[in-house]
Amino acid sequence: MSSRRHLVQAGETLAVIAGRYNLALAELTAANPGIDPRRLRIGQAVMIPDRPAEAVVKTTGKYGYAEMVRDLDALKAAYPFLIMDSIGHSAAGRTIPVVRLGTGDKEVHYNGAFHANEWITGLLLMKFIEDYASAYHRGQPLANRDVRELFEQTSLYVVPMVNPDGVELVHHGLEPGDPHYEQVYRLNQGSSDFSQWKANIRGIDLNDQFPAHWEEERNRRSVAGPGPRDFGGAAPLTEPEAIAIEAFTRSRDFQLVMAFHTQAQEIYWNYRDLEPAGAEAVVQRLAQVSGYVPVKLTGSDAGYKDWFIQEYRRLGFTIEAGIGVNPLPIEQFDTIYADLIGLMLEGLAIGSGKDSAY
Template sequence: MSNLYVVQSGDTVFRIARRHGINLTSLYSLNPQLMEQGYISPGLVLQIPPPSAPLYLIQAGDTTFFEIACRLGILLEDLVAANPKADPESLQIGQTLVLPYNKRKSIVHTDSEYGYTELIVDLEMLRQRYPFLVTGSIGDSVLGKSIPVIRLGSGPKQVHYNGAFHANEWITTLLLMKFIEEYAEAYRLGNLLRGRDVRKLFEQTSLWIVPMVNPDGVELVHVGAMPDNPFYELLLEWNFGCSDFSGWKSNIRGVDLNDQFPAGWELERDRREVVGSGPRDYTSTAPLTEPEAKAMADFTKEHDFSLVIALHTQGQEIYWNYRDLEPIEAEQLAKRLAKVSRYRAVKLQGSDAGYKDWFIQEFRRPGFTVEAGFGVNPLPLTQFRSMYDEVIGIMLEGLVI
């Protein structure tokens, strides 16, 4: 017997399936209308099949949903949604609950789309499991979403990695989040990670990670432009009337965040020849007009980073220079990163206004843009495992060079 569910703002098919403990095949088979559309709109009524997830029997000592969710590694709101008739604050021994999905050791799941909602959920669960993680925010997006930052380690050497400057490159967030989880787990257990002594790295280095610079854009890619979005009509206009935003690179105001930095900005503006907001390559009317780019610049100025790495897709290349302002050792360091990843170290010409460019110009220290994976953005999740095996070498090497 199926139940009815009314789609809410921010829902995706994957998020609904996970919340109700069902698989996507069952959801699609019961709702054939889903096959005919890309994004799902709030107010759409779906039939939810019986959960395919396991059951849990309340035992002595179980008091609240919160306690059970934390112990089993399940998101509290998913546990509540899967058990609408149960009182989360009054549980009885012998009572049966539906678990939204199997308890798995891993928090960051790499087999499905990854947006801002998944990021915030995973960060909360990582904080619960690894209390030594330090989390915060570098600022807010145009739509007021907090831009999270995570610090691993307490050493004097400071290093910074970031991802998802471009909305359709959201898989870079997943790469960073998986690295955070594996790095933290290796530290907790005192294990090596790909041959590296993580506890030693923790003592030597403070690694600051901003996994999703462009949260509004990433959500637009996953959810689409909905009428409750304050930029709804403009977004459709900027996207040339197309409702498919899967290829959108910009932030929610149609500005390319990696063309926003005061390093040859005028040159990049003239080279791009994009005169207004759109899916990609618009530099805006001046550098750092967008809160996400300004937050990144301010955050960087507040720290004494010896090295930065910006993850992008795609091309399997590492860019290491900017107008001969990079330090003399930059090329050799790039070759080290290339060796551990099998990527190509490339001296890039004809590119300005990027975060890496600005960092090199401002601080005269090594800065790298890593173009992970290969193909057409957005890259499919089928590439994730091979991409991660390549990029984790870069992320670990970046802590010791």
């Protein structure tokens, strides 16, 4: 609803008024359907639509599941063109949200927070959702990119938090009445410090859950059972979070996927020589816009990116954001985001299929 009125002054047009209130012209026009912009009268009332007074997604503190859900509600209210859904539920029953931005027929997917103590990647993606939506809404560029063109060419599906239970565990621990309490504390050697926990609430590493030479990764890890990290389960795709994102991926036609992790300032782009022929050229472009180092991995299997490349022979990337010791301090957020916003936009440009370089 609109809460303010502007009375037209001599010489003003709707475009001038929109600029005065830092609005897109289309936004102001939509809020005033009864006004003919060619026949404004001095003293005529123009309704000024409410907008968020400040950024929705705050990037200065810990970011968990409750903050994500709250911000998704606020973003949907601010930008009704965002399409929000769920890919399924976590082991503890939490909904795993997905956000669609764009109307194009070329589909791209970004996800974050596979690992609980890498929760900052969920915040990274939430901030990108807000900035991309805002730039599109206002008809303004984002990091010197024409957002409207990308929006019309691609549909970006973002799953900010694949592992919500693990993220909440890292931030808040568990109360004694929780059904997972005894097992989780036993797996954590009785400690209430969960800052190093990577797994889901059942002690399974979700990024070792995919059927891409899963047995080899299990043998390489040599982890006997559930715990804070590195146990890939008794078999591939036993965990509801991994099952959900695998099924979601199969339900779409993604041309490119990016899984955001921390920390190395590196981009992993290959898998057992199954990646498409242009992948190395593409990763060089991603490296150029981010400053991150392309790394051709060997001796690593069972990850989401690995499975996607194996299954579809399309572009898949693991982005190791930031540098340091997990969990990365929130003070690094602005630097990480500045490095990676261009990479995320470049991924959309590549995924659109309009780029003759790929």
